[in-house]
Amino acid sequence: MRERFRVWTETLQTFGLEVIFEERHDFKATLTRGILFGGSKLYQVGFKIYRWFVNVRIFRDKTLGVQVIAVGNLTWGGTGKTPVVEKFARELQNAGRKVAILSRGYRSKPPPLHQLLLNKILLREDQTPPRVVSDGKSLLLDSEMAGDEPYMLASNLRDVVVLVDRTA
Numbered sequence: 001m002r003e004r005f006r007v008w009t010e011t012l013q014t015f016g017l018e019v020i021f022e023e024r025h026d027f028k029a030t031l032t033r034g035i036l037f038g039g040s041k042l043y044q045v046g047f048k049i050y051r052w053f054v055n056v057r058i059f060r061d062k063t064l065g066v067q068v069i070a071v072g073n074l075t076w077g078g079t080g081k082t083p084v085v086e087k088f089a090r091e092l093q094n095a096g097r098k099v100a101i102l103s104r105g106y107r108s109k110p111p112p113l114h115q116l117l118l119n120k121i122l123l124r125e126d127q128t129p130p131r132v133v134s135d136g137k138s139l140l141l142d143s144e145m146a147g148d149e150p151y152m153l154a155s156n157l158r159d160v161v162v163l164v165d166r167t168a
Helices: 002-020 027-055 081-094 113-121 148-156
Strands: 100-103 131-135 161-164
Touching (some): 081 148, 131 148, 148 161
Parallel strands (some): 100 161
């Protein structure tokens, strides 16, 4: 079963890459490109509407009262975002700034399934507080609970608070 799933995902990934780089020209590839193009146009229109709402102050920005540097939302994994965060944190620390890192905690242990289902059934928002990986003095969570990247950042960066919150 696992082997079949691996083969299927590799086949799907290969198909996706061939479609994106226009190496395939059959009906399925053309249809997929059309759907992706249409989806990108819908996203573009939706984002322009959202920006208009922000500009006319219907949607308001939320301030945290501190400076924030956001690293991410550029692409998926493997592009070096975590080392960039570590470098930023070190440089800011060396400049005398207090630094805290908030991560989504990819691959961290999720809340119990029954809790997630109950929240969905009762239409409740997740009120789980952020997990503290490091309080700036010691590691408080292992890599399984925190996720491998937040754990690595907390291990490498002393005097930096590292938090994990899936809604981040």
